[in-house]
Amino acid sequence: MRLLTINDLDVSYSGALTVSGFSLSLGQGEICSIVGESGSGKTTVIRAVLGLLPVGGKVTAGSITYDGKELPTLDKKQWHELRGHDISMIFQDSGAMMNPTRTVGATFVEYIRAHEKIPKKDAWSKAAEMLTKMRLPDAGRIMNEYPFRLSGGMRQRVGIAMGMTYQPKLLLADEPTSALDATTQAQIVREMGELRDEYGTSIIIVTHDLGVASYISDRIIVMRNGRIEESGDRDTILHRTENEYTKMLLDAVPTLGGERFV
Amino acid sequence: MSEAVLEAHNITRRFRIDGGKTLTACENVSLSLYRGRTLGLVGESGCGKSTFMKLVMGLDKPTGGEILFRGKDIAKMRGKEMHEMRQHIQMVFQDPSSSLNPKMKIRDIICEPLRNYGRIKHAEKKDAAADLLEMVELPSEFADRYPENMSIGQRQRAAIARAIALEPDIIIMDEATCSLDVSVQKSIIGLITRLQREKNISIGFICHNLPLVQSFAHEIAVMYLGNVVEVIPGADISEKSLHPYTKALLGAVFDINSDRERKIECIKGEPPSPLNIPAGCPFCDRCEHFTEKCRSEKPMLKNVSENHKVACHLYGGNLEK
Numbered sequence: 001m002r003l004l005t006i007n008d009l010d011v012s013y014s015g016a017l018t019v020s021g022f023s024l025s026l027g028q029g030e031i032c033s034i035v036g037e038s039g040s041g042k043t044t045v046i047r048a049v050l051g052l053l054p055v056g057g058k059v060t061a062g063s064i065t066y067d068g069k070e071l072p073t074l075d076k077k078q079w080h081e082l083r084g085h086d087i088s089m090i091f092q093d094s095g096a097m098m099n100p101t102r103t104v105g106a107t108f109v110e111y112i113r114a115h116e117k118i119p120k121k122d123a124w125s126k127a128a129e130m131l132t133k134m135r136l137p138d139a140g141r142i143m144n145e146y147p148f149r150l151s152g153g154m155r156q157r158v159g160i161a162m163g164m165t166y167q168p169k170l171l172l173a174d175e176p177t178s179a180l181d182a183t184t185q186a187q188i189v190r191e192m193g194e195l196r197d198e199y200g201t202s203i204i205i206v207t208h209d210l211g212v213a214s215y216i217s218d219r220i221i222v223m224r225n226g227r228i229e230e231s232g233d234r235d236t237i238l239h240r241t242e243n244e245y246t247k248m249l250l251d252a253v254p255t256l257g258g259e260r261f262v
Numbered sequence: 263m264s265e266a267v268l269e270a271h272n273i274t275r276r277f278r279i280d281g282g283k284t285l286t287a288c289e290n291v292s293l294s295l296y297r298g299r300t301l302g303l304v305g306e307s308g309c310g311k312s313t314f315m316k317l318v319m320g321l322d323k324p325t326g327g328e329i330l331f332r333g334k335d336i337a338k339m340r341g342k343e344m345h346e347m348r349q350h351i352q353m354v355f356q357d358p359s360s361s362l363n364p365k366m367k368i369r370d371i372i373c374e375p376l377r378n379y380g381r382i383k384h385a386e387k388k389d390a391a392a393d394l395l396e397m398v399e400l401p402s403e404f405a406d407r408y409p410e411n412m413s414i415g416q417r418q419r420a421a422i423a424r425a426i427a428l429e430p431d432i433i434i435m436d437e438a439t440c441s442l443d444v445s446v447q448k449s450i451i452g453l454i455t456r457l458q459r460e461k462n463i464s465i466g467f468i469c470h471n472l473p474l475v476q477s478f479a480h481e482i483a484v485m486y487l488g489n490v491v492e493v494i495p496g497a498d499i500s501e502k503s504l505h506p507y508t509k510a511l512l513g514a515v516f517d518i519n520s521d522r523e524r525k526i527e528c529i530k531g532e533p534p535s536p537l538n539i540p541a542g543c544p545f546c547d548r549c550e551h552f553t554e555k556c557r558s559e560k561p562m563l564k565n566v567s568e569n570h571k572v573a574c575h576l577y578g579g580n581l582e583k
Contacts, residue, residue: 037443037444037445038414038443151532152307153532154532181306181307181470182306182470182472182511182514182515183306183510183511183514183528183529184306184532185514185516186513186514186516186526186527186528187528189516189526190526190528208443208444209516210444210518211515211516211517211518212516214516214517214518214520215516215520215526238518248445249444249445250518251448252444252445252447252448253444253473253518254444254447254448254471254473254474254476254477255473255517255518255519256472256473256476256499256500256512256515256517257500257501258473258477258519259477260476260477260478260496260497261451261452261455261477261478262300262455262458262478262479262480262496
């Protein structure tokens with residue numbers, strides 16, 4: 001059975017159709033990238049998967065089936081069991097997801113204790129252990145820091161550490177490296193690839209960076225104006241596409257030693 | 263090489279911050295802008311690239327060094343002299359949504375510099391705006407629009423129109439294309455390079471996207487922790503760069519053409535805080551080729567070949583010394 005199946009999904013914001021006819025099927029341990037330009041609806045899709053559409057957003061047609069469950073029909077309690085446990089999400093800036101007036105440790109412990117009933121002390125050491133696993137040096141110090149005191153790369157690693165605490169089967173990542181510098185981006189993208197190898201996590205990455213998508217994905221979905229323009233395995237999309245829009249996008253990506261304007 | 267329009271010599275900018283510490287944003291930066299050519303300034307956040315360009319614009323004063331423009335030091339200019347100088351150096355910012363006044367029509371925005379310097383009369387605005395819009399390939403009816411009624415790419419074109427209005431010698435672009443989608447980005451780069459050829463403008467382009475900047479910069483300067491570590495012709499960067507940091511940046515590029523088995527090279531760790539720059543080579547803590555000398559002595563920028571300078575003990579006779 002496929003882990004996640006999206007069939008003919010329509011999403012509307014206040015009546016305006018934003019995403020239409022989106023389909024996707026993701027097996028265990030697969031990494032799929034959704035690429036496209038701004039406003040193509042790629043973030044809306046993964047927000048819909050996690051039931052986190054902004055106010056006014058609604059799934060109006062289609063189905064999202066995760067592990068046999070029909071996601072849009074879940075109630076609050078069922079969502080609570082899934083979110084952050086079976087399905088996790090990483091945002092563009094994990095610092096913005098955390099409360100700026102509380103330390104990383106306090107936020108992390110709260111998160112763990114929302115999912116399992118364990119003493120604070122145990123939750124604390126579990127959190128520190130996760131940070132160490134995500135290659136954050138000096139986890140003890142980071143637990144006592146406020147999010148804004150950490151660099152972008154460290155914050156992103158904290159976000160990934162939180163998301164991976166319960167070894168989710170599905171990880172949704174919304175532009176996880178867009179706010180990072182090149183060398184940090186390389187580190188994080190590589191570490192995300194290793195999550196799949198180590199834990200068998202399936203990952204959906206939303207990105208506008210075709211370079212990142214081409215490096216990490218098994219499959220790539222190209223979106224445009226709320227619709228799937230093309231979808232296929234990585235090599236087909238990158239090297240053998242017939243689609244004019246995909247070709248145009250690939251052509252516009254600057255490459256080392258590629259086209260020069262001067 | 264064409265004549266230098268602007269020369270910065272040993273520019274240093276330090277900021278005093280709370281607790282008596284000093285933050286060094288730029289240290290002994292010497293770079294030149296040449297007529298009709300683009301200098302790309304690359305590096306990661308906090309490396310001092312924007313600070314340097316601000317000093318060039320005269321928006322900030324250096325702690326030490328001089329910036330010569332038409333034989334005069336920008337750092338010492340004030341008042342009227344500064345006002346006169348500004349018309350020759352214009353700027354395009356990263357986000358056109360915040361650099362264009364939402365309450366002004368495009369015509370007023372792009373003609374404002376011309377009016378400020380008394381180049382045109384009020385009655386001539388219509389024609390001037392039409393000419394400028396044509397140069398940046400926008401339809402002339404956009405003159406009556408407000409920025410919010412335009413796409414982000416169109417807004418950036420309007421911002422470029424404003425920057426070229428005074429026919430400046432130099433345009434500084436601070437990440438001018440990084441908020442744009444790739445297809446729009448490509449068309450803007452096409453526009454910038456066309457205008458540069460037509461008007462012989464010198465461009466200082468700050469960018470963190472190495473593949474993009476090497477596609478149109480004549481010369482690239484790589485900065486790390488306030489220091490220029492390598493200066494190299496744009497066409498040569500992927501083949502001939504020498505500095506370990508430049509190579510690390512190149513290794514971190516995700517290229518759509520590279521095959522999957524290529525391992526992305528990661529240098530370890532993160533840059534140290536600019537409050538706490540290592541005494542020797544700023545890159546020594548993250549460098550694979552690091553020796554004791556790197557810790558004790560700072561490598562100077564030296565020529566390794568014509569137009570190619572590196573600040574590393576491994577190259578350019580730095581070793582023999």
